[in-house]
Amino acid sequence: MIALRNNAQSVLAMAVDARQTQLNLSLGDGEKFPNLSLGDHCRCCLKDAAGNLEFVKVTQRAGDVLTVLRGQEGTPSRAWNAGTRIQLRMTAKTWDEMAGEHWQRLVDASGAVAAPQTTGTSAFALSGDWSGVFEPTRSFRLYQTGGTFQYGYVKSAAFSGGKTTVTADDGLIPSNAVAVDVGLPLNVHPKSINSTPVAHMVAPDAHASLFAGRELSVHRGGAAPADRSRFWLNTNDGTLNYHNGSAWVAVVGRYADA
Incomplete structure (x- = not known):
């Protein structure tokens, strides 16, 4: 998950080449950065006085040492001198991740x-x-x-x-x-589960405990649902059918947040 902290910045205590994945911060500055665990990450920017910059994805922090993925978001991985400034930044990728973060x-x-x-x-x-x-x-x-x-x-x-x-x-x-x-x-966050479509995306009766009986009846070709009922059904040809409470409305395409 995305981790943020205000005023997280420091300088490199040691020079690094373009391949190194551990960045040593100035003594004691690690506490300015988020604690990262269980898949958390943050994004930082290295920048020198000449205007050169490199975005990195920080995946771990141990004291004053950051473990990073280099050359992120279209920036080149390059060598940096000791004293180069590093800052936690709200990058374009961070905003993209936040927009899709439901968890x-x-x-x-x-x-x-x-x-x-x-x-x-x-x-x-x-x-x-x-x-x-x-x-x-x-x-x-x-x-x-x-x-x-x-x-x-x-x-x-x-x-x-x-x-x-x-x-x-x-x-x-x-x-x-x-x-x-x-x-x-589930009704606002249908999703592919563990790299395969979840059963309710293909056949609602596979998740009988989550669907009202009248919905299953419709899926099997039964009577229309009760008035004002609203739900989606995904057919085998990839077509979505939405019942708006009074009639069925066909929608082309699969409804999935993969």
Whole structure:
């Protein structure tokens, strides 16, 4: 996720060539930059007095040392002298990422990441009462050791015995999850899950627990839905059909946020 902090700037304590991926900041300046963990990142700019610049993506910070991806956003990777200024910047790529960021990482009252505990193939638990966060059909993703995500949708959530147990609709809960992000409800955030289309994108009856019976009836060629009902159905030929509450409106193209 994107990490930001005001007035994050320093100078290089050591020169670097065009290939080095660790930047040493002036002593003590690392604390000015965000703490990065569990896939967080920020974007910075190196710039000298001659106006040369290079954008880098910071993926890790250990004290005063930044681990970076060099030559980002069309800028060349180059050698930099000690004393070169480095600043955290709101780059064009940062704005693009923020525009598409639907996720919020769950943290407790102290600011610590809420760690999920797998309780089965289709459920995980969090310490405390999070039942109001995990409404049915809300999207979530579990961050795994190794930097990958596993996506899913909430089937149900219940608070008992000091913890909240969340049951997923698709039963894809990994055993090595270390953090959980919550997103948007299924009806506003249909998504490709784990590199393949989720079942509800192809056949709503595959996710029967998330769809009203009348919608499934329509999908199978049954009667029209109740008045004022609104929903999308994705047909096999890639056409979307939207019921606006009184009639079907055909929309060309697939509705997916991949």
